[in-house]
Amino acid sequence: MRNKLPAAGVRTIAMTMATAAVIVTVMSCAGCSPKNDDYAQASAVKAGNVTLTAAQRRNVRTYTVQASKFHKMIEATGVVDFDNDQATTVLAPFSGPVSRLLVSLGAQVRKGDPLAEVDSPDFATAIGAYRKALATAKTDRRLADLDKDLIQHQGVSEREAAQAETDAVNAEADRDAALQALVSLNVQPQAMDDIREGRPMSRPAGVIRSPIAGTVVEKLITPGELLEAGTTPCFTVANLSRVWVMAQVFGSDLASVSVGDSAEVATGIDGKNFTGRVDNISALVDPDTRSVVVRVVADNPGNFLKKQMYVRVMIQARQESAGLLVPVSSVLHDDENLPFVYVAAADGSFARQHVTLGYRAGDQYDIAAGLEAGDEIVVDGSIFVQFMQTQ
Numbered sequence: 001m002r003n004k005l006p007a008a009g010v011r012t013i014a015m016t017m018a019t020a021a022v023i024v025t026v027m028s029c030a031g032c033s034p035k036n037d038d039y040a041q042a043s044a045v046k047a048g049n050v051t052l053t054a055a056q057r058r059n060v061r062t063y064t065v066q067a068s069k070f071h072k073m074i075e076a077t078g079v080v081d082f083d084n085d086q087a088t089t090v091l092a093p094f095s096g097p098v099s100r101l102l103v104s105l106g107a108q109v110r111k112g113d114p115l116a117e118v119d120s121p122d123f124a125t126a127i128g129a130y131r132k133a134l135a136t137a138k139t140d141r142r143l144a145d146l147d148k149d150l151i152q153h154q155g156v157s158e159r160e161a162a163q164a165e166t167d168a169v170n171a172e173a174d175r176d177a178a179l180q181a182l183v184s185l186n187v188q189p190q191a192m193d194d195i196r197e198g199r200p201m202s203r204p205a206g207v208i209r210s211p212i213a214g215t216v217v218e219k220l221i222t223p224g225e226l227l228e229a230g231t232t233p234c235f236t237v238a239n240l241s242r243v244w245v246m247a248q249v250f251g252s253d254l255a256s257v258s259v260g261d262s263a264e265v266a267t268g269i270d271g272k273n274f275t276g277r278v279d280n281i282s283a284l285v286d287p288d289t290r291s292v293v294v295r296v297v298a299d300n301p302g303n304f305l306k307k308q309m310y311v312r313v314m315i316q317a318r319q320e321s322a323g324l325l326v327p328v329s330s331v332l333h334d335d336e337n338l339p340f341v342y343v344a345a346a347d348g349s350f351a352r353q354h355v356t357l358g359y360r361a362g363d364q365y366d367i368a369a370g371l372e373a374g375d376e377i378v379v380d381g382s383i384f385v386q387f388m389q390t391q
Helices: 007-043 121-152 158-184 189-197 251-256 382-389
Strands: 061-064 067-082 087-091 096-101 114-118 206-209 214-219 233-238 242-249 262-266 273-285 292-299 310-327 339-344 350-354 356-361 364-369 376-380
Touching: 067 251, 067 356, 087 214, 096 121, 114 233, 121 158, 121 189, 158 189, 242 262, 242 310, 251 310, 262 292, 292 310, 310 356, 310 376, 339 382, 376 382
Parallel strands: none
Antiparallel strands: 061 376, 067 242, 067 310, 087 233, 096 114, 114 206, 214 233, 242 292, 262 273, 262 310, 273 292, 310 364, 339 350, 339 376, 356 364
């Protein structure tokens, strides 16, 4: 049989165990509470000013804020496009199937150079109409001149002579209209001379010719394709020595951009940069991006800039701006990422002052709000002052 403890002994053991549990609990709380308090003190920033000793002050350099004038550099993204003043889409001047292409992409052409041949009934019809109009005009003019001679000898009446002159004038007008139709079809002067002289012509074929000098940048037709006069686009010819860069400018930056401002176009490829100038500022806001398109005309040596290429545009504003410029090193950010600086107080201490940052000019910020001219701020040692404020 087991020996039983007296009742008094049982009570003593129970009290001892309870006391030990309380001691453990208190010790564990005592061990964690100071740690939490220290963490809270370390993470909290005292609201008061920071006062430094003379030795500590030697680690800090200050700057007196003053009004400054500067020229803004506006940075924007842009897309390269053809200079539409020196580029054109060549439309088919007549209908018919394409019989032969005469140029390839990238070809350099001069104004009037042939681009393609077309088996066009319009071309043959126009030549026939000019031949008929030319013959009719010659005949009617000869008859009108003959009637003028006969009327002097009373060979015809004045009425008949006047009618003959009217017929001749009308025929000449039809001849000139038929000639203009050939011109619009890009018929060469030599072919027109052959028609006027009555010389035979080879098989009439319509030739699509370049209206400007430049580079063939798009070929939109293939042999056998049926063209419709005045509607079907056939080629795009552009002068690539100069291009447009369409830059997207947002918000307040737009007020600093003017027509005539110089610009630099950076491609990010082998350090290739190109100079240009602002040529036009759109009067409309893009409903999708809420930006305004600023057109920059840039020189394009070597045709390096291609259509639809993305580039970075730096526009140097000619308009002078004024503001309070402070070094970037003076600006810190708090736990809420709000910018602030340390301002020297009258008693020699430093106070935290939140500011509103404006334009960044190189290694300086334009302070839109929060400072006044004459304020003395910390520019070197701001982090040291911030550290001292947390102690």
